[in-house]
Amino acid sequence: MIEIKDLKASVEEKDILKGLNLNIGPGEVHAIMGPNGAGKSTLGNVLAGREGYEVTGGSATLNGKDILDLDPEERAREGLFLAFQYPVEIPGVSNLEFLKASVDAVREQQGKPALDSVQFLKLAREKCKAVNLDQSFLKRGVNEGFSGGEKKRNELMQMMLLEPSLCILDETDSGLDIDALQVVADGVNAMRDANRSFIVVTHYQRLLDYIVPDYVHVLANGRIVKSGGKELALELEEKGYGWLENGNENGAE
Amino acid sequence: MAAEFIAQQLELAKGISPLAWLESTNERGQQAFAEATLPTRKTEDWKYTSLYNLTEIGFANSAPHAQAHAPVVPGLQANRLVVANGELDTSASDAAALELVVRFRDARPEQQEAIRELLGNVKGERGHLFADLNDASINDGLFVLIEKNQRLEHPLHIVYANTAGDAPFTVNTRLLIALEQGSEATVIEHYAGDDTVDGKQNNFTNAVTEIRVGDNAKLVHYRLQLMAESAFHIGGTFIDLQRDSRYEGFHLGLGSALTRNDIIVNHNVGGSHCEMNGVYVPQNKQVIDFHTCVEHKVAHCTTDEVFRGIMNDKAKATFNGRIHIHPDAQKTLAELSNKNLLLTNTAEINTKPELEIYADDVQCAHGATVAQLEEKERFYLQSRGISAADAEVMLSFGFINELLNSLNDEALGLWLRPQLAKRFGRDDDLSAQLSGEL
Ligand SMILES: Nc1ncnc2c1ncn2[C@@H]1O[C@H](COP(=O)(O)OP(=O)(O)OP(=O)(O)O)[C@@H](O)[C@H]1O
Numbered sequence: 001m002i003e004i005k006d007l008k009a010s011v012e013e014k015d016i017l018k019g020l021n022l023n024i025g026p027g028e029v030h031a032i033m034g035p036n037g038a039g040k041s042t043l044g045n046v047l048a049g050r051e052g053y054e055v056t057g058g059s060a061t062l063n064g065k066d067i068l069d070l071d072p073e074e075r076a077r078e079g080l081f082l083a084f085q086y087p088v089e090i091p092g093v094s095n096l097e098f099l100k101a102s103v104d105a106v107r108e109q110q111g112k113p114a115l116d117s118v119q120f121l122k123l124a125r126e127k128c129k130a131v132n133l134d135q136s137f138l139k140r141g142v143n144e145g146f147s148g149g150e151k152k153r154n155e156l157m158q159m160m161l162l163e164p165s166l167c168i169l170d171e172t173d174s175g176l177d178i179d180a181l182q183v184v185a186d187g188v189n190a191m192r193d194a195n196r197s198f199i200v201v202t203h204y205q206r207l208l209d210y211i212v213p214d215y216v217h218v219l220a221n222g223r224i225v226k227s228g229g230k231e232l233a234l235e236l237e238e239k240g241y242g243w244l245e246n247g248n249e250n251g252a253e
Numbered sequence: 254m255a256a257e258f259i260a261q262q263l264e265l266a267k268g269i270s271p272l273a274w275l276e277s278t279n280e281r282g283q284q285a286f287a288e289a290t291l292p293t294r295k296t297e298d299w300k301y302t303s304l305y306n307l308t309e310i311g312f313a314n315s316a317p318h319a320q321a322h323a324p325v326v327p328g329l330q331a332n333r334l335v336v337a338n339g340e341l342d343t344s345a346s347d348a349a350a351l352e353l354v355v356r357f358r359d360a361r362p363e364q365q366e367a368i369r370e371l372l373g374n375v376k377g378e379r380g381h382l383f384a385d386l387n388d389a390s391i392n393d394g395l396f397v398l399i400e401k402n403q404r405l406e407h408p409l410h411i412v413y414a415n416t417a418g419d420a421p422f423t424v425n426t427r428l429l430i431a432l433e434q435g436s437e438a439t440v441i442e443h444y445a446g447d448d449t450v451d452g453k454q455n456n457f458t459n460a461v462t463e464i465r466v467g468d469n470a471k472l473v474h475y476r477l478q479l480m481a482e483s484a485f486h487i488g489g490t491f492i493d494l495q496r497d498s499r500y501e502g503f504h505l506g507l508g509s510a511l512t513r514n515d516i517i518v519n520h521n522v523g524g525s526h527c528e529m530n531g532v533y534v535p536q537n538k539q540v541i542d543f544h545t546c547v548e549h550k551v552a553h554c555t556t557d558e559v560f561r562g563i564m565n566d567k568a569k570a571t572f573n574g575r576i577h578i579h580p581d582a583q584k585t586l587a588e589l590s591n592k593n594l595l596l597t598n599t600a601e602i603n604t605k606p607e608l609e610i611y612a613d614d615v616q617c618a619h620g621a622t623v624a625q626l627e628e629k630e631r632f633y634l635q636s637r638g639i640s641a642a643d644a645e646v647m648l649s650f651g652f653i654n655e656l657l658n659s660l661n662d663e664a665l666g667l668w669l670r671p672q673l674a675k676r677f678g679r680d681d682d683l684s685a686q687l688s689g690e691l
Pocket residue numbers: 011012016034035036037038039040041042043052085
């Protein structure tokens with residue numbers, strides 16, 4: 001599915017990713033944990049192609065295709081999806097129009113027929129319901145005035161509409177109440193299938209009770225410093241990151 | 254050309270058949286206009302807007318109004334009046350709407366009195382030479398009086414339509430709106446083009462509107478300038494706010510080769526609130542100039558003014574927003590924001606907020622920006638598969654759509670939105686369909 005090799009990236013001339021390796025097979029769920037500022041969101045942004053996140057070495061191939069030279073929209077159409085840690089508000093742009101434009105673009109790439117507005121609305125309403133958002137949210141500006149949790153659910157709804165092959169969830173669980181957490185977990189679990197993979201970035205072991213990962217990795221100091229099964233999350237919860245090689249800012253290089 | 258233009262327009266003004274009871278207004282106007290000199294680039298307040306193209310054209314007086322095409326806003330529940338080539342077209346207007354207005358020409362003596370009490374008095378000395386020209390030419394007009402505690406259920410929609418054709422003509426229109434104590438009304442001034450014909454519509458509309466909002470009264474005022482791209486439009490809107498009154502204005506500039514709009518608001522007594530939004534989206538070689546001036550003469554009044562513009566192609570816009578806080582205007586709250594987007598590097602914007610404060614206990618803020626689209630927002634859209642170019646269009650449109658969303662009339666919003674969207678080459682069937690479905 002995605003193969004990340006020795007990936008190095010910098011932001012504003014500061015090296016953030018320092019040779020990151022990660023292999024994710026089809027259908028797998030990988031959790032990434034790690035201290036604040038370790039580079040987890042940077043990894044998501046680099047993979048999604050954000051301006052200002054400069055790749056200085058390494059490679060990332062999605063379904064056999066090198067994605068690092070593609071524009072962000074091309075990566076999205078290739079099936080990469082990043083649910084943002086902090087989704088932006090875009091006042092004046094209707095959520096519904098935005099979703100339609102997005103779905104149109106991705107479906108076209110996938111060779112699927114375009115949806116007319118009636119079909120699209122039906123689908124959008126369905127997904128709203130699935131993430132427990134009232135359909136009045138479709139009419140509002142993109143994330144405009146949404147609460148933290150509503151923004152996260154809007155991200156999840158987009159993921160459901162676009163049916164990507166690689167989903168990166170950057171702290172989608174942060175700021176969610178317990179019921180919403182269940183909604184998000186159910187949404188993700190419903191989308192799990194043999195051809196879709198997930199990277200779930202989280203600080204909380206609890207999420208992994210709901211979304212059970214195949215692997216857990218610790219990202220610290222711009223590298224994956226430890227990998228294991230889901231029991232690693234429990235161990236981290238108990239011991240923190242200090243005991244790991246490079247596990248904190250002062251860790252040995 | 255300048256002197257010839259003055260002479261030409263003066264000649265036209267003298268050619269009207271006057272109303273006896275307005276002759277002193279005509280005389281005063283003719284005199285003032287005869288003495289006027291046409292502004293040049295060196296004239297303060299006209300620095301960025303040249304009248305050259307206007308003065309190049311030989312205008313006649315407006316012809317009879319036989320076939321003026323007045324557009325209909327689908328779904329708009331309103332009392333509709335049509336003014337064709339400057340003349341009220343009673344056959345095209347709603348009977349109920351005709352009940353709401355007094356035509357100067359038909360005014361009974363006591364109505365003449367009421368008109369004279371307002372006419373020119375709201376405007377005062379504030380108008381420039383085109384307001385004088387309007388006085389000089391005035392022999393008709395509309396007077397809207399909303400009586401004490403009356404609430405107008407549906408908006409009054411006044412469509413100013415001009416016939417198309419090769420022969421250029423001048424139209425001077427005059428509108429007086431008076432809201433008595435405790436009354437409420439919505440008035441839509443709609444300057445229309447004729448989109449059913451191709452070819453030139455180089456008529457020149459010189460419109461003056463005087464508004465008085467009485468104690469505790471509220472006016473919602475939409476002024477939509479949607480004339481043909483070959484037309485000329487000069488507008489003066491003068492607003493007096495009495496005690497605890499409220500003015501909510503929306504000013505749209507889309508039409509005309511050349512638009513100059515002056516909007517002057519006076520907080521006269523105290524406790525009044527002015528909320529004014531404006532949007533301008535010139536394209537091709539259009540020139541749009543908004544000059545707003547809010548006079549805080551007294552204490553405890555508030556102003557919230559937001560104008561946004563997007564300039565495309567070789568278009569040019571000017572926004573000059575003045576807020577003047579007089580020494581007695583303590584406890585004033587005033588905010589002015591003007592944001593602009595340039596879509597090409599041949600488009601031009603001149604923006605100048607002017608805050609003049611002579612009182613010390615006030616809260617004022619102003620800002621004017623020429624913005625770039627937000628990188629974060631663009632990336633968000635791109636990360637969902639939307640191309641960079643489409644993302645720019647969506648974001649530009651969103652920039653002004655935010656203000657359209659504040660319109661209280663849904664039908665009007667639905668009608669205007671695609672016209673604005675079209676300026677960005679968007680297929681807007683979708684949004685209409687979608688909003689219809691929801
Ligand atoms: N646009 C940016 N400009 C400057 N520094 C940045 C930028 N983006 C990231 N960084 C820096 O890169 C480092 C890694 O940040 P990143 O957001 O990837 O951390 P993270 O692992 O996601 O942390 P958290 O758990 O707090 O979300 C931080 O030191 C951060 O300040």
